[in-house]
Amino acid sequence: MNPLHLICPAGSLPALKAAVDHGADGVYLGLRDDTNARNFSGLNFDDRTLAEGIRYAHARGRQVLMALNTYPQADRIERWQRAVDKAAELGADAVILADAGLMAYAVKTHPELRLHLSVQGSATSYEAIEFYRERFGIRRAVLPRVLSLAQVENVVRNTRVEIELFGFGGLCVMVEGRCLLSSYACGDSPNTFGACSPGHAVRWRQTPQGMETRLNGVLIDRYADDEKAGYPTLCKGRFEVQGETYYALEEPTSLNTLELLPQLLKMGISAIKIEGRQRSPAYVAQVTRVWRQAIDAVRRDPDGFAPLPAWMAELDKVSEGAMHTLGAYYRPWK
Amino acid sequence: MEMKLALGPLLYYWPREDTFAFYEAAATWPVDIIYLGETVCSRRHLLRLSDWLALAARLAEAGKEVVLSTLPLIESESDLKLMRKLVRNGQYRVEANDYGAVRLLAEAGAPFVAGPTLNVYNSETLALLRGLGAVRWVPPLEMDRGLLAAMRVPAGMHTELFAYGRMPLAYSARCFTARHYNLQKDDCQFKCLDHPDGLGLRTREGEPFLTLNGIQTQSGRVLSLAHRLAELAGVDVLRLSPQSRHMARVVAVFRELLDGALTPADLPSRLDRLLPASPCDGYWLGQAGMAFQGTATR
Numbered sequence: 001m002n003p004l005h006l007i008c009p010a011g012s013l014p015a016l017k018a019a020v021d022h023g024a025d026g027v028y029l030g031l032r033d034d035t036n037a038r039n040f041s042g043l044n045f046d047d048r049t050l051a052e053g054i055r056y057a058h059a060r061g062r063q064v065l066m067a068l069n070t071y072p073q074a075d076r077i078e079r080w081q082r083a084v085d086k087a088a089e090l091g092a093d094a095v096i097l098a099d100a101g102l103m104a105y106a107v108k109t110h111p112e113l114r115l116h117l118s119v120q121g122s123a124t125s126y127e128a129i130e131f132y133r134e135r136f137g138i139r140r141a142v143l144p145r146v147l148s149l150a151q152v153e154n155v156v157r158n159t160r161v162e163i164e165l166f167g168f169g170g171l172c173v174m175v176e177g178r179c180l181l182s183s184y185a186c187g188d189s190p191n192t193f194g195a196c197s198p199g200h201a202v203r204w205r206q207t208p209q210g211m212e213t214r215l216n217g218v219l220i221d222r223y224a225d226d227e228k229a230g231y232p233t234l235c236k237g238r239f240e241v242q243g244e245t246y247y248a249l250e251e252p253t254s255l256n257t258l259e260l261l262p263q264l265l266k267m268g269i270s271a272i273k274i275e276g277r278q279r280s281p282a283y284v285a286q287v288t289r290v291w292r293q294a295i296d297a298v299r300r301d302p303d304g305f306a307p308l309p310a311w312m313a314e315l316d317k318v319s320e321g322a323m324h325t326l327g328a329y330y331r332p333w334k
Numbered sequence: 335m336e337m338k339l340a341l342g343p344l345l346y347y348w349p350r351e352d353t354f355a356f357y358e359a360a361a362t363w364p365v366d367i368i369y370l371g372e373t374v375c376s377r378r379h380l381l382r383l384s385d386w387l388a389l390a391a392r393l394a395e396a397g398k399e400v401v402l403s404t405l406p407l408i409e410s411e412s413d414l415k416l417m418r419k420l421v422r423n424g425q426y427r428v429e430a431n432d433y434g435a436v437r438l439l440a441e442a443g444a445p446f447v448a449g450p451t452l453n454v455y456n457s458e459t460l461a462l463l464r465g466l467g468a469v470r471w472v473p474p475l476e477m478d479r480g481l482l483a484a485m486r487v488p489a490g491m492h493t494e495l496f497a498y499g500r501m502p503l504a505y506s507a508r509c510f511t512a513r514h515y516n517l518q519k520d521d522c523q524f525k526c527l528d529h530p531d532g533l534g535l536r537t538r539e540g541e542p543f544l545t546l547n548g549i550q551t552q553s554g555r556v557l558s559l560a561h562r563l564a565e566l567a568g569v570d571v572l573r574l575s576p577q578s579r580h581m582a583r584v585v586a587v588f589r590e591l592l593d594g595a596l597t598p599a600d601l602p603s604r605l606d607r608l609l610p611a612s613p614c615d616g617y618w619l620g621q622a623g624m625a626f627q628g629t630a631t632r
Binding site: 071072073074075076077098099100101102104105121122123124125126127128130131132134135145146147148151154173174175177178179180181183184185186187189191192216218219220221222238239240241242244245248249250328332333334 | 406407408409410411413414417432433434435436437438451453455456457458459460461462463474475476477480481482484485501503504505506507508509510513514518519520533534535536537538539540541543544546551553616617620621622623624
């Protein structure tokens with residue numbers, strides 16, 4: 001397989017087509033329920049759109065990866081198991097799972113189905129990745145956005161599981177799969193419900209002090225009239241610590257690793273994941289187009305590669321907060 | 335089986351002598367199990383593995399079941415080295431807080447405790463861990479009583495519930511304590527030492543919300559299930575998480591509740607003033623974790 005497969009988000013059938021049409025090697029998607037970590041109303045696939053999406057992608061030689069990456073709750077695992085069955089029946093190229101119990105089911109019932117370890121599985125070391133390979137034969141692992149480049153390289157060197165990295169989009173500052181902040185505030189978390197800071201718990205209110213955003217009553221931020229109010233993702237609000245008010249956890253920025261592509265190619269990263277199943281088909285088209293060009297360019301000439309200013313400008317236009325960061329890949333960020 | 339009390343791993347970074355004094359005192363407390371080791375940040379080095387092992391020997395001699403906890407967030411090769419040493423300690427049980435540790439413990443054939451960050455949300459995963467050698471498990475903090483009751487706990491497996499303390503809610507590569515002081519993580523000047531119960535984070539209207547503890551983010555409120563012990567059928571061990579003050583008295587209250595010497599009606603006068611912040615019990619009730627209902631209901 002060529003390295004640096006471009007894996008793009010498909011929150012809907014139009015987004016899937018946009019990704020395929022603009023050069024994604026694969027798309028990832030989820031069902032319209034809490035079996036995946038982007039459980040937002042109006043998003044995701046039912047049986048009909050899923051079948052059509054797979055047909056569309058396969059007709060053009062692209063892959064469809066199905067995310068079933070929430071944790072099945074206690075006695076309700078059957079619904080997740082049926083979703084794995086569906087992925088196998090409809091010919092998804094892989095399922096992206098986080099839960100070990102669900103992996104055990106997938107291996108037993110569909111031994112031919114390719115398994116990827118979701119970022120929600122929180123595997124940050126080759127020892128953890130090897131656990132899933134030995135037990136369930138996973139073929140690829142998506143790394144949480146917490147390791148530096150040198151640490152990523154060490155993981156790649158010590159496992160034969162393919163490594164997929166987040167390249168662009170919304171930035172989780174916490175280890176994915178190990179963050180309960182959302183359920184602490186409002187009862188629903190990515191692990192259990194498939195969403196962080198879910199819409200049903202969000203309130204916007206104009207007050208004399210400015211626009212306030214709340215999550216289940218907890219004030220996440222307050223914006224002056226000249227500030228653009230952002231979605232109240234809990235970790236991206238402004239809070240007060242010892243009398244100082246600031247982005248105590250993380251600024252509302254996006255991850256953008258375009259300039260790292262030569263290093264990622266060299267160290268043998270198998271796939272780059274673009275975040276954003278909750279974003280529009282237009283966003284998917286725009287980001288996919290830029291990343292397709294960039295990956296083609298770095299493959300042609302790894303040593304001469306430099307991100308074109310036009311690419312960066314285009315990506316900055318769609319970034320959250322219109323800022324971007326190298327995140328944990330760049331050590332001083334920590 | 336009678337319910338046991340466990341002292342969870344120390345989540346904060348205290349001066350060396352304070353940590354030793356804490357465990358010297360703990361040797362005399364009515365707890366059955368004590369977890370030792372660093373479970374937040376690999377930069378915290380005032381106690382080395384040899385120090386933890388010396389404490390382990392001291393506490394085992396005092397009749398405690400000692401468990402060595404592994405780091406939940408493994409980043410570097412040196413983190414893995416320490417994990418391997420813990421797994422091969424040859425004497426004490428290990429709490430696995432990451433699937434890398436599970437791999438090594440299963441390989442070594444060593445019975446282990448499946449820690450709360452292993453995300454055991456269903457019976458299938460629990461059975462799998464039992465098969466790999468887990469003898470006890472700690473449910474995720476957000477698991478409610480209905481889901482816990484629906485879990486099929488395999489023979490030979492005990493359940494330990496996080497029942498008291500500020501809850502560890504999230505882990506990051508970034509150090510939020512260093513960030514507060516505008517320091518880089520690699521040059522953090524060990525500011526965690528200044529905050530023996532973490533660094534409080536409030537909303538912009540002054541409501542306590544979270545607690546910064548290095549790379550870990552904790553609840554602002556203190557989980558307490560002391561008033562709900564009658565609801566904890568099927569729970570074998572209660573985990574009490576260390577705090578810098580009054581811990582001996584917190585342990586005593588739980589022990590007296592288990593022994594029937596105290597009832598929930600005594601709690602307002604006995605426990606409330608020992609809490610470093612307001613209480614919460616929402617997760618247990620299937621609500622927002624920060625919620626607090628207070629009185630026991632069914």
